[in-house]
Amino acid sequence: MLAYVLTRYGGADAMELQDVPRPVAGPGEVLVRVFAAGLNPVDYKQREGAVRVITRPRLPLVAGSELAGIVEAVGPGVTRFATGDRVFARVDKTLLGAFAEHAAVHEDFVALMPRSLSYTEAASLPLAGLTALQALRDELEIKPGTKLFISGGAGGVGTLAIQLAKYFGAEVTTTASPRGEELVRRLGADAVVDYTKENLAEVLHGFDAALDLVGGETLDQTFKILKPGAKVVSIAGMPEPQTALKDLAAPAWMTALFWAISLGIRSRAREANVRYRYLFMHPSGEDLKFLSRLVSEGKLEPVVDSSYPLEKIADAFAALEQGRAKGKIVVTMD
Ligand code: NDP
Missing domain, CATH: 3.90.180.10 (Medium-chain alcohol dehydrogenases, catalytic domain)
Structure with missing residues (x-):
């Protein structure tokens, strides 16, 4: 073949x-x-x-x-x-x-x-949908009324995350360049920030939770727009060792290496008084069944x-x- x-x-x-x-x-x-x-x-x-x-x-x-x-x-x-x-x-x-x-x-x-x-x-x-579902439902535990920020709304994960977050009842703010703005609004985003022009930390504040799909500087800015104690789940920054490696029976040296590398992100999250987690999605037929049902009900496209x-x-x-x-x-x- x-x-x-x-x-x-x-x-x-x-x-x-x-x-x-x-x-x-x-x-x-x-x-x-x-x-x-x-x-x-x-x-x-x-x-x-x-x-x-x-x-x-x-x-x-x-x-x-x-x-x-x-x-x-x-x-x-x-x-x-x-x-x-x-x-x-x-x-x-x-x-x-x-x-x-x-x-x-x-x-x-x-x-x-x-x-x-x-x-x-x-x-x-499958991959983007499971990632968005596991982040929003299992890690962030989105409830009706949660004020949620999603960075990178126009990509593979973002387009599904916006729809799932709306399904769980969140109020969604996302980032997109002008090329993606119409799409993310059509998918349900309540507010859109043009990341090519605006500094997030200057124009946004007061979020209950955040899903980071971009990493790097965007993740650092995201720390600053959350309420104290709020949770941010990133899939794009440096893996947090306990989460990324727990399924893999990783050797101790590997876990230690990941801890060392992720130290900077973790300390910046602590300074901003927010809870940071890295998510490494996992395959799951059961979760795919859930996504399939939402598609059949017209709630996810x-x-x-x-x-x-x-x-x-x-x-x-x-x-x-x-x-x-x-x-x-x-x-x-x-
Ligand atoms: P995509 O390649 O689909 O993302 C492309 C989109 O990102 C474009 O629409 C682009 O919009 C947007 N974009 C690029 N830079 C920025 C920025 N600075 N701010 C906002 N939007 C931006 O990627 P995916 O959505 O598939 O994945 C996102 C990240 O998550 C990747 O790093 C991927 O490896 C990771 N990932 C991790 C998983 C895990 O389990 N940990 C699982 C799935 C993905 P525009 O053209 O308008 O700039």
Whole structure:
């Protein structure tokens, strides 16, 4: 089968289209004929080696973090899916495998995709949707009336986070350049700040909670616009070790390294009297079912910036790496 393979760590040419053997469904796995796969910044960070200490993949491997397609076979012990099911998934963080014509995925990570969606739309949801859901529901515990700030509202995660935050009843302020303003308002943002012109700390204040999708200086500014004791969850700054590494049985040296690196962010959060947490999303078929239900009820819509055939995946990556996507970029396989 045709697949986009991570051959080594490096620049754009470290991933290449290759003919590789088709996977088989192992115990607990379904074999999916993939029709579409979403691109995410983590895919090029993986290629650059920036997250290898966390996900520890073994190269070469087929890249790609999320997919939509049809179940073609089920492995021993699979109980929840059958041949012919239309499914979507955020695949295993270490094994990956979505940028290919077939992928074997553990059934725990899979859900039936919303009936109303195309494969392209469904493939745009898992990673960004699970991230937004786990941040807003599990970490920030958004309630009706929460005054919430989301930085970077126009991207893959932001476009879904705005909608989910509105679903949970928050009052949402977000940032977008003029290119993204109309989109984020249509998705439900109550107020939009043009981050290319305004300093957040000068124009905003009094938030109960914040979801940081940008990191760096934006995260530092976010600390200053929150009420004392408020919680900020970041997915883009430096991983906070306990959260980022807890699932991975990370060795002590790795945890110590992450503590050291994240010390600056943590001390700035303490100075601003806010509670900072880093979230590393996790695959979950159960959470995908929740997102699927919201789509069926008309409360969540996928936002696809553009799609490319698998043969043109290098062009799709070039577009993603510009960091200007409105919603998600997806590749398709016929
Ligand atoms: P995208 O590539 O989709 O983000 C692109 C968008 O970001 C564009 O719409 C752009 O808008 C906007 N943007 C760029 N810079 C800024 C800025 N300074 N302020 C506000 N908006 C900005 O990324 P994702 O949404 O997919 O991911 C966001 C980050 O979160 C990435 O760093 C990603 O790696 C990380 N992430 C982490 C996860 C985790 O589990 N920890 C999970 C998922 C993502 P414009 O063109 O208008 O500038």
